[in-house]
Amino acid sequence: MTLDDEKDLALSPKAARAVELARLSLGMMSPQQRVQGLLRLTERTARRPGFRLSPLRVGALALAVAAAVLLGVNGWQRGTRSDRPSYELSYEVEGGAVQQDGSVQADTSSRPKVRFSDGTEVQLAEMARAHIVSVNEQGARVALDRGEVHARVVHRSEAQWLFDAGPFLVTVTGTAFALSWAPEDERLDLRLESGAVVVSGPLSGEPIAVRAGQWLTLRQRTGEVLLRDLDLQQGAAASPAPAPSSSDHAEEPSAAPVPDPPGAPAAAPAAAPAAEPRRDWAGKLAAGKLDVIVDEAQRRGLDASFAESSNEELSALADAARYTRRNDIARRALLAQRRRFPATQRGKEAAFLLGRLAETQEGGAAALAWFETYLKEAPQGAYASEALGRKMVIVQRLHGDAQAETVARAYLRRFPGGTYTQAARALARTP
Numbered sequence: 001m002t003l004d005d006e007k008d009l010a011l012s013p014k015a016a017r018a019v020e021l022a023r024l025s026l027g028m029m030s031p032q033q034r035v036q037g038l039l040r041l042t043e044r045t046a047r048r049p050g051f052r053l054s055p056l057r058v059g060a061l062a063l064a065v066a067a068a069v070l071l072g073v074n075g076w077q078r079g080t081r082s083d084r085p086s087y088e089l090s091y092e093v094e095g096g097a098v099q100q101d102g103s104v105q106a107d108t109s110s111r112p113k114v115r116f117s118d119g120t121e122v123q124l125a126e127m128a129r130a131h132i133v134s135v136n137e138q139g140a141r142v143a144l145d146r147g148e149v150h151a152r153v154v155h156r157s158e159a160q161w162l163f164d165a166g167p168f169l170v171t172v173t174g175t176a177f178a179l180s181w182a183p184e185d186e187r188l189d190l191r192l193e194s195g196a197v198v199v200s201g202p203l204s205g206e207p208i209a210v211r212a213g214q215w216l217t218l219r220q221r222t223g224e225v226l227l228r229d230l231d232l233q234q235g236a237a238a239s240p241a242p243a244p245s246s247s248d249h250a251e252e253p254s255a256a257p258v259p260d261p262p263g264a265p266a267a268a269p270a271a272a273p274a275a276e277p278r279r280d281w282a283g284k285l286a287a288g289k290l291d292v293i294v295d296e297a298q299r300r301g302l303d304a305s306f307a308e309s310s311n312e313e314l315s316a317l318a319d320a321a322r323y324t325r326r327n328d329i330a331r332r333a334l335l336a337q338r339r340r341f342p343a344t345q346r347g348k349e350a351a352f353l354l355g356r357l358a359e360t361q362e363g364g365a366a367a368l369a370w371f372e373t374y375l376k377e378a379p380q381g382a383y384a385s386e387a388l389g390r391k392m393v394i395v396q397r398l399h400g401d402a403q404a405e406t407v408a409r410a411y412l413r414r415f416p417g418g419t420y421t422q423a424a425r426a427l428a429r430t431p
Contacts, residue, residue, distance in 0.1 A: 089135050091116045096124075098132075103145065105129045116140065119154040120161070125180075133164070138417050139172075148180035148189075155195070160385075160417040168201035168218060169419060171385060175212075186220035191230060196382050200419065206322070206356035209349065209382050225323055226288040281309075281316035293320040294329060302329065306336035315346050318353065331357050345381075348374060352383040355390065364394040385411075389420030392427070401427060 093104055096112025104112050106124040114122040114132065120139075124130060128147025132140060139161035142149070153161050153172050161172040165181035165188050175195025181188050190199065192214050198207045203218055203225055210216050210227070217226040281293045297305040297317055309317065314337040321330035334350040334357070341347040355370030371387045371394070378384065388411050396404035408427035411420055418424075 089117050089137065089140060091132065091135065091140070103129055103131050106147070114142075118156065121152050123150045125149065134417070136417060141417065144179060144181050146181060146183055148178060150176075150178045152176045153195075158414070160415055162417060162419075167220065168199055171198045171200070171207075171419070188216075188218040188220075190216045192216075198382050198386065200386070206353060207383065207386050224288075227285060227319075228288065229283070279309075279313060281313045281320070285316040285320055290320040290324050293317055294324060294326060297329070302332065306332055309336075311337065311341045311344055311346055314341075318350070322353070322357070327357055327361060331361070345378075348378045348381060349383060351377060352381075352387050355387065359390070359394075364398050368394045368398070385415045385418045385420075388414065389418060389423075392420060392424060396427065405429075 092115055094113045094115055095110055096104055096106070098104055104114060104124060106112055106126055106128045108126060111126060112124050114124075114130075116122075116135075122130070122142060125148040128149055129145040130147075130149060131143040131145065133143050134141045139153075139159050141162040141164070142151075143164040149163075151163070151172075153159070153175055155175075163170040163172065163179055165179060166183060166186065168181075168188050170179060170190065172195070175197060176193040177195075177197065178191045178193075179189070188199075188201075190197070190210060192210050192212055194212045196212065197210050199210060199216060199218070200207045201218065201220075203220065203223055208216065208225070208227065213230050215228050215230050217224070217228075219226075279296060281296070284290075284293050293316060297309075305317065306314070314333050318330045318333035318337065321327070321333060331354065334354050337347055337350045338354070351370050351374040355367045355374065358367035358370055368391060371391045374381065374387050375384060375391070381387075388407070392404055392407040392411055395407050405427050408424035411418065411424040412428060412430065415421070
């Protein structure tokens with residue numbers, strides 16, 4: 001009910017002016033407060049001689065009361081849900097200001113911090129520049145133009161935070177990380193302190209999942225993808241292993257064997273050969289030694305590698321094979337992971353990665369089945385938004401817009417700020 005409605009339907013000009021002055025003095029009023037005030041004002045005015053409240057005005061006020069009650073009930077229901085705010089997020093810039101072009105910039109003397117109303121903070125490092133692209137109930141979209149930001153995103157159910165850096169998109173739910181983008185070098189660095197994020201972009205056919213304690217570097221110009229362990233990287237920098245000296249490898253002359261004395265007991269059987277040394281494929285993957293991992297698996301024998309490697313080793317082998325475009329090896333490693341470790345997080349994520357491989361190798365129908373499997377097993381997983389978006393695209397291609405519309409509406413409900421939002425809105429015919 002607007003101020004014009006109040007003037008036309010229920011109040012005299014003087015009374016409407018009084019309501020306007022009260023609104024200006026008291027600030028924002030809820031629908032209940034406004035209608036209650038109108039009723040009291042009308043009741044007092046009705047006592048005056050010659051005043052008559054028309055049936056039209058009575059009906060209008062009754063309708064306003066009903067609307068206010070409905071709004072109040074809905075607002076109360078949303079307010080009692082602890083996992084989702086009933087209002088759009090707001091933010092303020094501490095130690096700086098939003099420029100006329102909508103950017104927030106840091107210089108040598110100031111490092112602005114953007115504080116959001118849900119507790120999320122984005123701190124700009126020296127000389128960094130960023131834009132707040134959009135804000136809604138689920139989160140915000142931040143574009144990093146240059147430099148580095150440090151973000152602490154508060155985890156909430158259905159939260160959706162997006163960070164753009166050049167051609168790359170970082171999808172976040174709740175985590176802490178440092179993100180930098182150097183446009184002159186076309187280099188992205190992401191150091192993840194806690195939580196998990198997914199990075200999409202032109203260098204890989206599928207999103208790259210980054211877990212807590214990992215450091216991802218992407219160089220668009222050279223096509224380099226480097227994912228390594230933060231602890232290993234820092235430890236290597238702090239205490240590099242000494243280079244072996246030539247004396248370490250010099251062979252010592254062996255002594256001539258001494259025969260056993262007569263009557264001596266038989267010698268004990270030779271000790272069993274030492275266990276096979278740990279391959280540390282995860283460490284090699286973190287160091288970017290992708291070809292080394294695949295070559296070691298082939299020398300050992302791919303069947304033996306798939307049957308005997310640990311869950312972590314299979315993940316590293318599959319990633320190394322995907323990043324070096326040896327998709328058949330990647331597929332077999334992921335299938336082995338699904339077969340041997342189906343209930344683990346990596347086993348479930350293998351379904352999504354198989355779907356991405358199937359899109360290029362086997363066609364849409366096979367990929368659709370894998371995406372549906374992943375969404376069933378890990379509905380809140382790191383790849384859920386991407387899997388549902390890819391499902392929508394494939395359903396549209398195979399079965400048309402009518403069936404894809406159902407998937408699109410499901411996507412908008414779950415991921416209203418996701419990377420497939422625009423396509424989903426077009427299919428769902430929503431603004």
